[in-house]
Amino acid sequence: MNKWTFPTKIYAGKDSLNRLTEFNDESILIICDPFLKNSPNLTYVMSLMESKNKVAVYTDVVPDPPITHVAKGIEFMEGIKPSIIIAIGGGSCIDMSKGMAYFGRKLKHMDIKSFIAVPTTSGTGSEVTSFAVLTDSETQIKYPLIDDAVLPDEALLTPLFVKTSPPSVTAYSGMDVLVHALEAYVAKEANNFTDALAQKAIELVFEYLPKCYKSTATEQDRMSMHEASCLAGLSFNKAGLGIVHAMAHQLGGQFHVPHGLANSMILPYVIVFNCVHNTDVAKKYAHLSEKLGFTSYESSEQEKLSALIEAIVRLQHSLDCPMTLTSFGVERVTSEAKLNLMADRALKDMCYRFNPYPANHDDLVGLYKKVL
Ligand SMILES: NC(=O)c1ccc[n+]([C@@H]2O[C@H](COP(=O)([O-])OP(=O)(O)OC[C@H]3O[C@@H](n4cnc5c(N)ncnc54)[C@H](O)[C@@H]3O)[C@@H](O)[C@H]2O)c1
Numbered sequence: 001m002n003k004w005t006f007p008t009k010i011y012a013g014k015d016s017l018n019r020l021t022e023f024n025d026e027s028i029l030i031i032c033d034p035f036l037k038n039s040p041n042l043t044y045v046m047s048l049m050e051s052k053n054k055v056a057v058y059t060d061v062v063p064d065p066p067i068t069h070v071a072k073g074i075e076f077m078e079g080i081k082p083s084i085i086i087a088i089g090g091g092s093c094i095d096m097s098k099g100m101a102y103f104g105r106k107l108k109h110m111d112i113k114s115f116i117a118v119p120t121t122s123g124t125g126s127e128v129t130s131f132a133v134l135t136d137s138e139t140q141i142k143y144p145l146i147d148d149a150v151l152p153d154e155a156l157l158t159p160l161f162v163k164t165s166p167p168s169v170t171a172y173s174g175m176d177v178l179v180h181a182l183e184a185y186v187a188k189e190a191n192n193f194t195d196a197l198a199q200k201a202i203e204l205v206f207e208y209l210p211k212c213y214k215s216t217a218t219e220q221d222r223m224s225m226h227e228a229s230c231l232a233g234l235s236f237n238k239a240g241l242g243i244v245h246a247m248a249h250q251l252g253g254q255f256h257v258p259h260g261l262a263n264s265m266i267l268p269y270v271i272v273f274n275c276v277h278n279t280d281v282a283k284k285y286a287h288l289s290e291k292l293g294f295t296s297y298e299s300s301e302q303e304k305l306s307a308l309i310e311a312i313v314r315l316q317h318s319l320d321c322p323m324t325l326t327s328f329g330v331e332r333v334t335s336e337a338k339l340n341l342m343a344d345r346a347l348k349d350m351c352y353r354f355n356p357y358p359a360n361h362d363d364l365v366g367l368y369k370k371v372l
């Protein structure tokens, strides 16, 4: 039996923030991404709140949130005792807030009635996933906290905030969406429901991500990418991911390569790798390539797969995504010991086990060598 549910209530559209006007007499904690600090957008959010609410703002958020930051945040919360938490920011802000809400409820027995996520990047899908990716600053290892209890109670998808996203953030977080959907599409727990969500997300990314990367992006373009991000999140939350993410987490931990970019670099090589080792995956991706219009029905399976890879590489070029670590500015990794360490850690990463083929240590080292 396959049992699953989408518990997060989703409000989508330009007016979705109006949900915030419905709270009254609450102790509200807004945890916001530093880019929002002192911005008119934050003032706007505050203006939506009824005056009877007590509202506090916490902005000590950094990319790839360390566990120590979660602990500091919980200390701050103890003075506020929030009944509502609203996280407004990218995946890092939402993940840190997830940690704060989770441990606040579990360890400090705080009565948090609702935890609301307002994503400002179209990327992680964190607003609807049971994961919070936290980093151990000492070892530089990213640990996912996985529990349905970290799921936000509500997600507000508004295109208003993503508008300020710099082009590189739009590009990298957008590539994260594509990788979520393409990995979920062939992951071990994929089924017809998750495939439908992933397929729609992939379709939207190819159509709207190049538009969002340009300064001419419309609100509708932004909203479409925002929905793609959420669809992909819903898909991988059930289907799982794979070795692109297992490997990318190490590049993030070791070299601070932005999460979506690390995924983007590895993606084409893993698609080829998985297709070579699993004929069902090759069939599924070939079919997808045809459905997306990259190739015709008459083309061979090999031609369909090549067309899919070419479309991904074209997209990466159109978004100016560096394709290797050195082109991103990381000093060339020559140490075999470092590669072995990353491969070992990727084998232990929770995303690894959802990959449709059990890559071994040497496979992972070989794949890392392609993106040096
Ligand atoms: N929980 C999950 O399911 C999940 C899934 C994938 C990735 N992640 C994690 O999420 C993190 C990456 O999140 P991300 O890609 O959203 O990036 P991010 O949250 O790290 O943000 C990147 C940068 O962009 C800025 N920013 C965010 N939104 C902006 C906006 N609208 N305008 C201007 N600046 C803005 C942030 O301040 C930050 O400096 C990583 O730690 C990754 O491991 C979590």
Ligand SMILES: [Fe+2]
Pocket: 124, 176, 180, 245, 259, 263
């Ligand atoms: Fe991701």
